[in-house]
Amino acid sequence: MVSLKEIVPAAQNNIDTKFILLDKGSKTIEGHNKTCLALVADETAAVHFQLWGDECDAFEPGDIIQLANGIFSYNRNSLVLRAGKRGRVEKVGEFTMVFVETPNLSEIHWVPDPNNSKKYIQDAVISPHSRIFPPKY
Amino acid sequence: MALNLIRIASHEAENPVGCSLKEAFELLEPKLRPPLAITIPTPQEYLLLNKAILYGVLCETHFAKTHIKHLHAIVIDGYGLFASLIATVVNELYTKLVDPVKCQLIWVTKEMIDVQAVGIHGLLVCFLRQIVGGDFSDGNLWLCFEIVSIFLTKWDSLLEVEPMILTSGLYTYLPLLADHYRLLSNPKLEALKQLEIDFCIKVLREQFSVCLKIGRDLVRLLQDVVHIPNFRATWKDLVLNQDKFKTPGFSVISQLYNTRTSSQYILLRISPEMETQLRFLLTCVKLGSQKRYQAWFAKKFLCAPNRETLIVDIVRFICCAHHPPNEIIQSDIIPRWAVVGWLLKYCTKNYVQANVKLALLYDWLFFDERVDNIMNIEPAMLLMVYSIPRYIDVTHTLLEFLFLLVDNYDVEHKDIIIRGVSSSLRVLVKKGVICSLDVLTSCDALSPVLKERLDRFLSGAELEISRG
Numbered sequence A: 001m002v003s004l005k006e007i008v009p010a011a012q013n014n015i016d017t018k019f020i021l022l023d024k025g026s027k028t029i030e031g032h033n034k035t036c037l038a039l040v041a042d043e044t045a046a047v048h049f050q051l052w053g054d055e056c057d058a059f060e061p062g063d064i065i066q067l068a069n070g071i072f073s074y075n076r077n078s079l080v081l082r083a084g085k086r087g088r089v090e091k092v093g094e095f096t097m098v099f100v101e102t103p104n105l106s107e108i109h110w111v112p113d114p115n116n117s118k119k120y121i122q123d124a125v126i127s128p129h130s131r132i133f134p135p136k137y
Numbered sequence B: 001m002a003l004n005l006i007r008i009a010s011h012e013a014e015n016p017v018g019c020s021l022k023e024a025f026e027l028l029e030p031k032l033r034p035p036l037a038i039t040i041p042t043p044q045e046y047l048l049l050n051k052a053i054l055y056g057v058l059c060e061t062h063f064a065k066t067h068i069k070h071l072h073a074i075v076i077d078g079y080g081l082f083a084s085l086i087a088t089v090v091n092e093l094y095t096k097l098v099d100p101v102k103c104q105l106i107w108v109t110k111e112m113i114d115v116q117a118v119g120i121h122g123l124l125v126c127f128l129r130q131i132v133g134g135d136f137s138d139g140n141l142w143l144c145f146e147i148v149s150i151f152l153t154k155w156d157s158l159l160e161v162e163p164m165i166l167t168s169g170l171y172t173y174l175p176l177l178a179d180h181y182r183l184l185s186n187p188k189l190e191a192l193k194q195l196e197i198d199f200c201i202k203v204l205r206e207q208f209s210v211c212l213k214i215g216r217d218l219v220r221l222l223q224d225v226v227h228i229p230n231f232r233a234t235w236k237d238l239v240l241n242q243d244k245f246k247t248p249g250f251s252v253i254s255q256l257y258n259t260r261t262s263s264q265y266i267l268l269r270i271s272p273e274m275e276t277q278l279r280f281l282l283t284c285v286k287l288g289s290q291k292r293y294q295a296w297f298a299k300k301f302l303c304a305p306n307r308e309t310l311i312v313d314i315v316r317f318i319c320c321a322h323h324p325p326n327e328i329i330q331s332d333i334i335p336r337w338a339v340v341g342w343l344l345k346y347c348t349k350n351y352v353q354a355n356v357k358l359a360l361l362y363d364w365l366f367f368d369e370r371v372d373n374i375m376n377i378e379p380a381m382l383l384m385v386y387s388i389p390r391y392i393d394v395t396h397t398l399l400e401f402l403f404l405l406v407d408n409y410d411v412e413h414k415d416i417i418i419r420g421v422s423s424s425l426r427v428l429v430k431k432g433v434i435c436s437l438d439v440l441t442s443c444d445a446l447s448p449v450l451k452e453r454l455d456r457f458l459s460g461a462e463l464e465i466s467r468g
Helices: B016-032 B043-059 B061-074 B080-096 B099-114 B120-130 B138-153 B155-161 B164-182 B187-206 B208-214 B217-223 B231-241 B252-257 B263-268 B272-284 B291-302 B307-320 B336-346 B350-365 B374-386 B392-408 B411-430 B448-458 B461-467
Strands: A015-030 A033-041 A046-052 A063-075 A078-082 A088-094 A108-113 A116-125
Touching: A015 A046, B016 B043, B016 B061, B016 B080, B043 B061, B043 B080, B043 B099, B061 B099, B080 B099, B080 B120, B080 B272, B099 B120, B099 B138, B099 B155, B120 B138, B120 B155, B120 B164, B120 B263, B138 B155, B138 B164, B138 B187, B155 B164, B164 B187, B164 B208, B164 B217, B164 B263, B164 B307, B187 B208, B187 B231, B208 B217, B208 B252, B217 B252, B217 B350, B231 B252, B252 B411, B263 B307, B272 B291, B272 B307, B272 B336, B291 B307, B291 B336, B307 B336, B307 B350, B307 B374, B336 B350, B336 B374, B350 B374, B350 B392, B350 B411, B374 B392, B374 B411, B392 B411, B392 B448, B411 B448
Parallel strands: A046 A078
Antiparallel strands: A015 A033, A015 A063, A033 A046, A063 A078, A063 A088, A108 A116
C-alpha cells in the first residue's frame, strides 16, 4: 500500500492505495461506457480519480475506498488515477480519514526523468488545487 | 435455504464481523444438524460454536429452534459470550442486515431475556442506540415497536435482572414519544404511541426511585411530553406526593437537579456510527478543514425531514460525553464550541433551536463545583466569547436565553438556578477557561440591556434576593 504522494505516472497496473472521495463530477459517456471524474485524497495528497461503469453510482463523497492494482496515467490528455481493466476498487469505510487537497497530483506537470527515460518526475505545479473541483470552502 | 446476513452493495468490501460468523457456520455446519453430539469444547471451539449457532439462528429461520436447543445444551458461561456476539452484530451490522435477520435478532434477544443471559442490559442498550430520533421510516418505527414490546412483555424478567434497564428504556422512549406526538394524524403511529405511553408511565409510576438515578436530564425530557395526556398528572403526583423519596429539606425535583446525568444515558440517543463520526471530527479534523465532514455528517444524519430534533441529543453528547484531553484542546483540532455553533445554525425550527440552546446551557443551571464537570459548561461559554464580534448574534441569543432560563425555567426553584449559573460563571473564570468576564461586560458590540443584566447578576444582587 502506498500513500498518494508517492505515486508517479506509469503505464503499469500496480498501485495499491486507500483514499477518501471528496467530490464527484457529472457522468459522461466514453465509447460505450459511463465515466465520472472524482476528486480523491489521503493525508499526503489529492488526485483526480476516474470512476468507470457501475463504479460511478457505487461511490459517494465521504466514502473511503481501497484501490488494488490501479494505474495512474494519461487518459485523453488528463492525468487520472483509475482501476483500469485489471484493477479493483472497494468501499471499505466512511468519513473517518483525514485528507489534504494540495498538492493535487493531476495538476502537476510531469516530464520524463533525464536519467531514466521510462520514469516520470515532477516538473512544475500547474495548480496547487484541483481546477476541476476548486476548494469549496 | 440460508439467508444472507447482510446486504452488500456493489463495490463494497466484505464485513469482517459478518465473515467471521459465516466462516464459523460453514466450518461447523455438519455438527449443527441433529442428532447433536455434545462434547466438551476447548475455549476456542466454544467461541466458534457460539458464532456458528448465532449465524444459524439468524440465517436459517426454519432451524432457529434447533439451533437454540443446541445452545442450551452446550452453554457454560450464562450465555455471556452469545449475548456479546449478538451485541456486536447489533452495533456493527444492524443497518446492513436484511429484514428477516432483524426479526430473528429480536426473537433471539427475547430468548436471552427468558434465560436471563449475562449482559442482557448491555444488549438492550445496543438496540436502543439503533433507534434513531426523528426518523419516521418504517424500519425505524418497527424497531421502536419491537423494543418497547420487549420492555412491556418481559417487564418482570428485566426488573429481576437489573431495574436500571428500565431507566435506559425510559430515557430513549420519552424523546421518541415527543417526536411521535408532534407528527399529527399518522395512523401507523397510533398503536406505537400508546405502547410508548404505557411503558413510560409504568416505569415512572412503578419504579420512580430508580428513575431518580437518571438525574437532571429526566426533567428536561419530561418537559417535552407534559402536554401528552397522563403525563402531567403522573408528573405532578410524583413530584408532590412521593414523600418517601424526599430527603428532608430537598424536594424530589431538587434532588433530580442536583444529580448530573451519566453519559451512559446521553449515549443512548447517539448511534454507534454517529458516535464514531462525531469523535473523529472532534479528535482528528483540523479547524478550517471541517466543512466537508460537516456536510457529509449532515447529509447522512440530519437532512431528512424531522431529523433536526437529533441536534439536541448531539449537543448533549458534545457537552457531556465527549471531553477531549488537553493535547487536543491545545492543538489545531476543531474545538467543541465550533461544532456546536455549526449545529445551532443548522436548526431551522424555533422549538428545536430552543431545545438545542437548553441542551447547551442545561448543566449551567444546576452547576455545583463538587459534583459537576467544567467540561460540560465550557462549550457554551467559549461559543459566546469566540462569536464576538463577527457572530455577535450568537452571543446575544445565548446570553439572552441564559437569562430567560434563570427567570422562567423553574420559578419554584429559582434559587437553585441562580446559584448554578453564578457558580458556572465563577468556576469558568477560576479554572481559566476565560481570563475574565470583562470580555462580555466590556464588549462594545453587546447590547447594553444584556450587559446591564449581566452586571446586575454578577454583583450578586440576584443571589441575595433569591436567598430571601
